[in-house]
Amino acid sequence: MTNRHQDLRDTPPPVALAQVDELIRTGGDGRLELIGLSITPHRRTVWSRAGASTSTSAAAWYDCVRGRQKRQKRGEPVTSGVGRLLREPEEQRATFLDLFFDLVFVFALFRLSHGLLNHLNWTGAFQALVLLLAVWWVWTQTAGIGDRFDPRRPAIQLLVIGCMFGSMVLAAAAPGAFGEHGLVFAGAYVAVQVGRSLFLVIVTRGDERQRTEMRVLFWYGVSAVPWIAGAVVQGWPREVLWSLAVAVDYVVLRIGWPTPRLGRAGAAEFPLSGEFLAERHRQFFIIALGELILVTGLTFTGDGFGADRSAAAVVAFATTVLLWRIYIHRAGQVLAEAVTAAPDPLRVAVSAIYAHPVMVAGIVAISIGDELVIEHPLGHTPPAWVAVILGGPALFLAGRATFEYAVFGRVSRNRVAGVLALAAISPATVFLPPVLVATASALVLAGIALSDAARARGRPPEPPSPPG
Incomplete structure (x- = not known):
């Protein structure tokens, strides 16, 4: 092996972490294969394809660069993609964006209480409970964004503000949700839950977090069926279908969102502050x-x-x-x-x-x-x-x-x-x-x-x- 290849094997090249997955792969015989381009501050160097046996230094370099996803967890250096959207651990406090989002739920609770006041019986109480559980689930799932993602990023701000608008529509329709405004309420709920999950699936593309977001999106798609179906019927069928939809949303969190081909999410996939x-x-x-x-x-x-x-x-x-x-x-x-x-x-x-x-x-x-x-x-x-x-x-x-x-x-x-x-x-x-x-x-x-x-x-x- 030439000295150049020996140096290449034992010395980590000056390559950005975001490029690593494109530059290395493991050969079928256990050797590292280096392919592609490395951009340095001074020149563009073309790498020839070079086999390198997995010596101690090369293996350590491989483990380092292949562990890039782990370093992109909360609080560790990140360089590109979803990493830019993640929140640092020392900043795990509610921000102005979180408090701004909460404002709409003062209105939501006010509307729910007045809806129940106008239907103060057992049926009205049950209906109010279903609506409250839906409102709470919108809040808790959207509030969790602030635990994982940096609210200073424009993309995250737009996501939260979009959820806030949908929540306002949902709250406005709440008193008439079991009457003529059922489709507005259900449509707003589904739009917020599915839309938020779809957005997170897109921004986590190529990251291990995407699997979790895909599970969540799948189950909100499942619960959307009884939500929308209930909105187009009247009377007790709506109560039954919406109760089923709420039950699905609450239960699947407890059991880890088991999803075909993706399996069940483990506790490690839910880093908590x-x-x-x-x-x-x-x-x-x-x-x-x-x-x-x-x-x-x-x-x-x-x-x-x-x-x-x-x-x-x-x-x-x-x-x-x-x-x-x-x-x-x-x-x-x-x-x-x-x-x-x-x-x-x-x-x-x-x-x-x-x-x-x-x-x-x-x-x-x-x-x-x-x-x-x-x-x-x-x-x-x-x-x-x-x-x-x-x-x-x-x-x-x-x-x-x-x-x-x-x-x-x-x-x-x-x-x-x-x-x-x-x-x-x-x-x-x-x-x-x-x-x-x-x-x-x-x-x-x-x-x-x-x-x-x-x-x-x-x-x-x-x-x-x-x-x-």
Whole structure:
């Protein structure tokens, strides 16, 4: 072998990483074959085809360049393609783009609560739940973009803004989704989910991440069928088809999006930032509380500031504060640490993703109850009103207990006691004025918050201990 070829074998040539796959390949006999062009700052050098035995240095060089995809994971040097769109690990905080995207969901929750208020029965409650689950899934899947991709890149900004517009259309159609606006709602949902996934498949072309995005795109294509089919029928068939579509979207995440020819995604394909996950979920919870404040304020200013209405507004505001306190103590503070400490971080993340819409559903019900109580603080309380005034906090506590189990591997007894207390007082509340029913609900929540504070006093903070 000539000295030139010896040098070529033992010395890594000055080639950009993006060109490596075009310049090397392994021969059938285990030798490295170097073909193509190398661009240096000074000249263009033509490589002759040269066989090189896999000596230690050559093998090390081969391993280095073939490991290029691994170096393109979050936080490592990247040079081209999808690498430019990835986010650095030290930047795993919510950005202005994330908060801007969230704005549309204040509107979405407001529309959902008013849709349920106009159909305050079991059918309306079920329909509102289906719509809320769809809205939540749009948010959580789009919010995940900020964990993986750099929001400063124009392509990512356009993607998120496009999803934001689709979410606004979806929210606008929500109150009439089971009526004349079904096709608008379903079309907006499918457009956001399929469009976002298709975009990510395109931008990850040639990268190992594309396999994951293709799985997601496949399953959103599958769930699009019952979404669109349900939109063109009326009555209970729409409820059945849309429930099936929502179930598909939620279940396939849990089982790793098993896809023909691509298989099932492993946990390694879902790199998680616990800090980003926790911060984004806290922000959505604040959005839900913001909708609660919005409804309280708008209703309170609508028809004077009488003593009875003022008392109802005070109770509504106190309830909002108590919800915040119960959420943040203490699982809401340490979700990031729980994800880091968990033997299976993805399991903790998915549990948090599933627990939050239950809590948000409770807050939506509470907002309806607050509006009813402020508008009609006195008189008798119909059973449907009792269902939202007391059922909303009970639903919130159920979701909060699920969240607590995901973080600590146990559920506080006061959460269970709170749900039982709300159920126990519900039969008698139909004889009380609405403002007193709301006050009873707030007192139960206050008891839970005080119990949390008493248990924590004088003790070191409990570390997260997610179930194995």
